[in-house]
Amino acid sequence: MSFSDLGLAEGIVRAVTEQGYTQPTPIQTQAIPAVLNGGDLLAGAQTGTGKTAGFTLPMLHRLSTSGKQHANNTSARAIRALVLTPTRELAAQVEESVRIYGKYLKLNSAVIFGGVGINPQIKLLQHGVDILVATPGRLLDHMQQGTVNLDNIEILVLDEADRMLDMGFIRDIRKVLAALPPKRQNLLFSATFSDEIKALADGLLDSPATIEVARRNSTVEVxxxxxxxxxxxxxxxxxxxxxxxxxxxxxxxxxxxxxxxxxxxxxxxxxxxxxxxxxxxxxxxxxxxxxxxxxxxxxxxxxxxxxxxxxxxxxxxxxxxxxxxxxxxxxxxxxxxxxxxxxxxxxxxxxxxxxxxxxxxxxxxxxKRKLPSEVVPGFEPDPNAKPQPIQLRSQGHGGGRRPQQGNARPGGKPGGGQTGRGMPGKPPAGTAAGGRSAAQHRSGGRGR
The missing domain is CATH 3.40.50.300 (P-loop containing nucleotide triphosphate hydrolases)
Known part of the structure; x- marks a missing residue:
């Protein structure tokens, strides 16, 4: 099967081919037709399997063929597609894919995240954007300042949704969702298909198609x-x-x-x-x-x-x-x-x-596998060594998780760190007012 066989516009296929891709990956083969059909989608795939193209390609096709395109020089553009990602690096990566694959289309895109000045982003949004890629914290900043308008969103993508839950962005996401028009296509992509993700999907998606191209939490075989x-x-x-x-x-x-x-x-x-x-x-x-x-x-x-x-x-x-x-x-x-x-x-x-x-x-x-063990000569461990409590990250790397005492399993049982990790609306145990605030998360540089 080729990308043209999936029904994508000629300009998109040409851009993909120029990048050296001729055959879609399993997630792309299933996700692209599902998105083109216009319905909601819950998709899980191992990281590194082409998930980004799985939603950017059909999103570009739908926006470019809906008859709502603008001339390149107009400022009357309304944001028609919104992609939320958990981190700045991923946001930049996704927006780069949108630009590369949409190079022959009359669509433009922008990426906004924290850690950089907001004024250049405000100017960018004022010029008009078709596709916006954003981290939740910085998008909320723009919403609070009235510098972004989400009234015309046709497609919403939550990319790496499981990571966003881990990083405590559920409240930010809910604020964004409340500002979107009710009639839209929702695409939820995730590297893992946890029960928490399914709970989020139940509240967000309307009779979604469901794709899972690998067993839950499997590691890439290669x-x-x-x-x-x-x-x-x-x-x-x-x-x-x-x-x-x-x-x-x-x-x-x-x-x-x-x-x-x-x-x-x-x-x-x-x-x-x-x-x-x-x-x-x-x-x-x-x-x-x-x-x-x-x-x-x-x-x-x-x-x-x-x-x-x-x-x-x-x-x-x-x-x-x-x-x-x-x-x-x-x-x-x-x-x-x-x-x-x-x-x-x-x-x-x-x-x-x-x-x-x-x-x-x-x-x-x-x-679901035992990892092979190999002792490197000269670095043999002391067989009599006793385990010591691990100093876990302070302030979290982005998940609102509290440092754990002793050797109890992180992220699991009561007394071993947090409970209900990542559950929508259920904050990690021991956090003030139901978890680290969005401002606290963002001040640490995560996803902002």
């Missing part, structure tokens, strides 16, 4: 996964050894905390390994610079917290390293999904100390 047991204080030397001995030239490394990311970059620098950190405390300029240099191959190592897990889309990224295992098992799937994209192979390595054995079991339970 990714080779393994763990290296190691003592907690030998992780940095082991990582440097792996990078140098294997001659890794492009490595994405995930740490649990922002401080840990910064410290690791400093340590690798002393080893002669170039690296930069990307996390919520970094300015948007610094985050953009680090990501750009990493994509271009100028940077050997990019060290990231989970805020970056959904916004990094790099073809042929060969290696992902979990320097720390994630607090929440689902984040493991998103992290390693940065490699093995678009049919390419990839390797995901996790450095696991005795403190993380409970986390490892939760991950293996989630993905």
């Amino acid at each position: 990714i080779e996964q393994k763990i290296h047991p190691v003592d907690r204080d030998r992780k940095h030397p082991l990582l440097a050894h792996l990078i140098k001995s294997n001659d890794w030239s492009q490595v994405l490394v995930f740490t649990r905390t922002k401080h840990g990311a910064n410290r690791l970059v400093e340590q690798l620098g002393k080893d002669g390994i170039s690296g930069m950190a990307i996390h919520g405390n970094k300015s948007q300029t610094a985050r953009t610079k680090a990501l750009s240099e990493f994509k271009e191959g100028k940077l050997q190592v990019l060290v990231a917290t989970d805020i970056a897990a959904r916004g990094i889309d790099i073809d042929q990224l060969p290696h992902v390293v979990n320097y720390d295992l994630p607090n929440v098992p689902e984040d493991y799937v998103h992290r390693i999904g940065r490699t093995g994209r678009a049919g390419a192979t990839g390797e995901a390595v996790s450095l696991v100390c005795v403190d993380e054995h409970v986390m490892l079991r939760d991950i293996e339970k989630l993905i």
